[in-house]
Amino acid sequence: MWKVIPLALLQSILLCSGQVMLKLALAKMGEFRWAWTFFTAQLTNWWFPACGLAMGAATVLWMHILKNYPFGVAYPLTSMSYLFGVFAALLVFHEQVTVSQWVGVLLIMAGCALIVK
Numbered sequence: 798m799w800k801v802i803p804l805a806l807l808q809s810i811l812l813c814s815g816q817v818m819l820k821l822a823l824a825k826m827g828e829f830r831w832a833w834t835f836f837t838a839q840l841t842n843w844w845f846p847a848c849g850l851a852m853g854a855a856t857v858l859w860m861h862i863l864k865n866y867p868f869g870v871a872y873p874l875t876s877m878s879y880l881f882g883v884f885a886a887l888l889v890f891h892e893q894v895t896v897s898q899w900v901g902v903l904l905i906m907a908g909c910a911l912i913v914k
Contacts, residue, residue, distance in 0.1 A: 799913060801862060801866045801870060801871060801874065801913065802874070802913060804858065804861070804862050805862060805871070805874035805875070805877060806877060807858060808855050808858045808859050808862060808875070809874075809875060809877040809878035809880075809881055810878075810881055811851050811852075811854050811855035811858065812851075812852070812855040812875070812878045813878045813881035813882050813885060814851045814881075815848050815849075815851035815852035815855060816848075816882070816885075817885045817889055818844045818845075818847045818848035818851060819844070819845075819848045820890070821844045821889075822842050822844030822845045822847075822848055825842050825844060826839060826842060859875075869912075870912055870913060873908065873909065873912045874909055874912065874913070876905050876908070876909060877905070877906070877909055879901075879902055879905050880902050880905070880906060883898060883899070883902050
């Protein structure tokens with residue numbers, strides 16, 4: 798069952814990367830308006846298609862994981878994306894990460910190890 802770990806790690810990285818790119822795209826987007834010029838201006842916001850590619854790749858990999866591994870093992874492993882989310886908050890968005898958040902991430906990782914075992 799340990800073979801699913803690298804796949805789940807990659808899927809979680811892709812999923813988190815897509816979410817980070819979505820947040821970056823939304824930050825660059827400016828104030829939302831229901832106007833054609835607003836939507837055409839978004840065509841040059843390259844974070845949107847990058848987000849779509851990462852999310853699409855994560856989805857295809859997720860389909861492979863679901864097809865080949867038990868759901869009860871595969872689905873809880875998606876929580877590994879929380880680890881990458883905390884690192885992204887720290888490194889990309891320069892947010893403060895509290896000790897309790899790190900403890901929570903460590904507990905999630907321990908739970909993932911127990912599920913795969």
